Amino acid sequence: MSGNDAVRFDGVVKRHGALAALKGVNFSIQPGEFFALLGPSGSGKSTTLRLMAGLDQPSEGRILFDGADVTAREAQDRDVAMVFQSYALYPHMTVGQNIAFPLEMAKVPKAQIVPQVAEAARKVSIGHLLDRKPGQLSGGQQQRCALARAIVRKANLFLLDEPLSNLDAKLRLETRAELKKLQRDLAVTTVYVTHDQEEALTLADRMAVFMDGEIVQIGTPAEVFARPNSLQVAGFIGSPPMNLMRAAVRGGAVTLAGQPMPVKLPARADGEVILGVRPSAVRLGREGVPVTVELVENLGDSAIAELAFADGTARARLSDAAVVTEGQHLSMSFAAKDIHLFDPATGARVEPE
Numbered sequence: 001m002s003g004n005d006a007v008r009f010d011g012v013v014k015r016h017g018a019l020a021a022l023k024g025v026n027f028s029i030q031p032g033e034f035f036a037l038l039g040p041s042g043s044g045k046s047t048t049l050r051l052m053a054g055l056d057q058p059s060e061g062r063i064l065f066d067g068a069d070v071t072a073r074e075a076q077d078r079d080v081a082m083v084f085q086s087y088a089l090y091p092h093m094t095v096g097q098n099i100a101f102p103l104e105m106a107k108v109p110k111a112q113i114v115p116q117v118a119e120a121a122r123k124v125s126i127g128h129l130l131d132r133k134p135g136q137l138s139g140g141q142q143q144r145c146a147l148a149r150a151i152v153r154k155a156n157l158f159l160l161d162e163p164l165s166n167l168d169a170k171l172r173l174e175t176r177a178e179l180k181k182l183q184r185d186l187a188v189t190t191v192y193v194t195h196d197q198e199e200a201l202t203l204a205d206r207m208a209v210f211m212d213g214e215i216v217q218i219g220t221p222a223e224v225f226a227r228p229n230s231l232q233v234a235g236f237i238g239s240p241p242m243n244l245m246r247a248a249v250r251g252g253a254v255t256l257a258g259q260p261m262p263v264k265l266p267a268r269a270d271g272e273v274i275l276g277v278r279p280s281a282v283r284l285g286r287e288g289v290p291v292t293v294e295l296v297e298n299l300g301d302s303a304i305a306e307l308a309f310a311d312g313t314a315r316a317r318l319s320d321a322a323v324v325t326e327g328q329h330l331s332m333s334f335a336a337k338d339i340h341l342f343d344p345a346t347g348a349r350v351e352p353e
């Protein structure tokens with residue numbers, strides 16, 4: 001190991017005419033890391049991946065692989081393997097021929113190709129399908145064929161752009177788990193674009209959250225989930241999303257709908273603060289802010305209750321739909337550790353004291 005970052009973006013800007021798809025992005029990825037690019041549609045994730053692949057050139061900034069500047073390097077000289085939304089398998093070739101294709105392009109002798117194809121196909125459990133055409137495979141099998149083609153290339157970097165988005169819900173979960181195991185076994189640095197936060201949270205070692213052409217937070221899924229650094233991230237990560245409620249600050253004391261909250265902001269001028277609490281952290285009982293249960297959505301193994309209170313609405317995740325009934329009057333409260341605070345003007349996270 002050279003000790004370098006596997007990938008580094010240094011002040012990368014990408015403009016399309018007047019539009020800046022990326023406004024100056026900085027991050028680094030460690031060797032072997034599973035790194036997710038997460039963000040809403042149009043936030044710049046695919047642009048970042050295309051720049052990494054060498055399919056596009058940045059307008060400004062540098063891209064380094066293992067310490068070497070590859071900004072001007074052509075895609076075919078970057079040693080990356082890509083799996084995109086549309087798998088782009090060659091329909092007239094068999095699965096085996098599809099997987100062998102990169103090796104043939106690289107003029108690997110035939111005798112070496114056969115065992116390498118068999119090995120890659122085995123890793124993704126499609127060894128029995130080598131003679132089929134892509135049209136005779138399920139979506140998940142096509143996906144694995146595309147992965148096998150990336151594996152035989154023994155690339156230094158895997159770039160995956162929403163690779164599971166064409167699969168149905170059940171297959172997506174299965175393939176997701178397989179992908180995670182596979183990436184661990186291969187230990188290849190992997191960059192994964194998704195707008196599905198659950199995918200990013202379950203797969204990634206670390207993730208970068210993109211909003212409007214910028215990275216707004218980088219961290220492990222647990223860090224980003226536990227300490228979103230802005231209102232934007234807080235509202236984006238978590239399902240159902242975090243409750244974000246306007247609270248009052250007077251002399252450092254925080255109140256929601258007139259009820260005292262267990263946090264203090266002594267350094268803050270009187271005014272408002274946004275109080276964030278995840279639905280799973282809302283406690284329902286006799287203490288706190290009076291609420292009326294407006295709706296209970298039963299999810300089978302849990303339930304979501306919609307609550308109305310004097311200053312707005314909130315959601316609570318319950319372990320069981322039967323614990324509340326629609327129309328019921330209760331109170332909601334929160335533990336200090338479950339409260340996130342944000343500046344209403346800037347959206348920045350504010351730490352209580």
Ligand SMILES: Nc1ncnc2c1ncn2[C@@H]1O[C@H](COP(=O)(O)OP(=O)(O)OP(=O)(O)O)[C@@H](O)[C@H]1O
Pocket residue numbers: 016019020021039040041042043044045046047048195
């Ligand atoms: N070739 C192009 N010409 C002009 N604008 C472009 C081009 N490619 C991307 N954009 C714009 O750049 C912005 C970022 O696009 P990008 O594809 O990176 O978003 P994304 O986060 O990957 O979104 P999605 O999840 O929808 O794929 C968008 O506003 C998009 O319309």
